[in-house]
Amino acid sequence: MRNPVRTEADAFRFLLRTIVYFALIVSGGLINRWLGLGVFILATVIVAARLSRKGPHIAPAFEASGAHPGTQHRVLVVADETVNGDELIAEIVHRASRNSARVLIVAPALNSYLRHWTSDEDGARLAAQERIDASLVALRAVGVDATGEIGSDDPLQAIEDAIRSFAPDEIVIATHPEGRSNWLERDLVAHTRERFALPVAHVVVDPDVD
């Protein structure tokens, strides 16, 4: 859901829609009170459906940072439980060795909705940190310059935050295979490509194969 009063212009549009909403209800009510009730229910359902709809496409928030002249190439890796997958480790090693890159691994603190809304995220953060630590051990063992941090449980938000702090040259997203990945279900890779003007690579990690 997109915030309907994010800016003054949004608030103004919200006002105009409010006027239309109430004008329709009052007009219906003036003709017949049951018609007014019907218009009220119909208009409210339409408003609720529009508010719960995914927000419109947001223009890329960041321009491509491009290469960092005189500095190391930077690779941002975002992964859930797949962060220790062989396919991902191999991909990171491949990219890091090609460009002698710095790697930042972001593991979102994955949590249940109930725990999220009750702010009970200690367990999720601990699990994410353990995954990061295991991944860093594996990468450093093969000489990759890697660091890790826990990200927001919203992967798109985690990527945006990491872009601000790390300014990567490319993004690698690791997910489970199609059909078993919530992130793919939510079209994370496509949304990341739409939103950030950076090269985005997608690595599928199948734990069953591992």
Next chain:
Amino acid sequence: MSAHAESFGQALAPVGSANEHPPPIHHSSRINPAVLGIILFIGSEIMLFGSFFTVYFFDRVVNVQASWPPVGADGQIFERPWFMALINTLILVTSSFTMHWATVACKRGNRAGLCAGMVLTVLLGLTFLLTQMVEYHRIGFNTSDTAFAATFFGLTGLHGVHVFIGLLILLGMTVRAFRGHFSPEQHTGLEVGGIYWHFVDVMWIVVFVTVYVL
């Protein structure tokens, strides 16, 4: 790394470095903190108005009478001045248009338009408030005349207070506009005040329909 990214990077620096001061705030990347503040404020305001509406509708539901508003103890009939309120609604809606015009003018670098829009918005807001005071003076009932009268004055009065506060904010914004504080790049004060003013307008639409029309 850009300077911007550097500043955020410092926020991630380990504690105990040479800097003794707290690290810079790690801003949420999706929304300006000032805008987030006004949104949270408006959320609390909606809850405040919600409590007044609850009282109003409770009174209406428990008053199982053929007519609404209810008749007073001495047979007094409460006439709601809906036409005057409709004129006032048009005035307030127009003030939102001028507010939006001022913001658009600012974004386009049109300072004259910004100042004119702000002055018009203040004048229209002032007109609304004065009209409401005249309405109170002529309405013919007072807060102590039945629960309906109390909730009527409670709801419209609460909104009137918000218009008054909004006018103070608008006055501050107008002074800043004349002093050249806003530019196409820097106008958060205008955005935030504008959101508040439109919120006050939206609440009036709800109050008008609920109290004067339904």
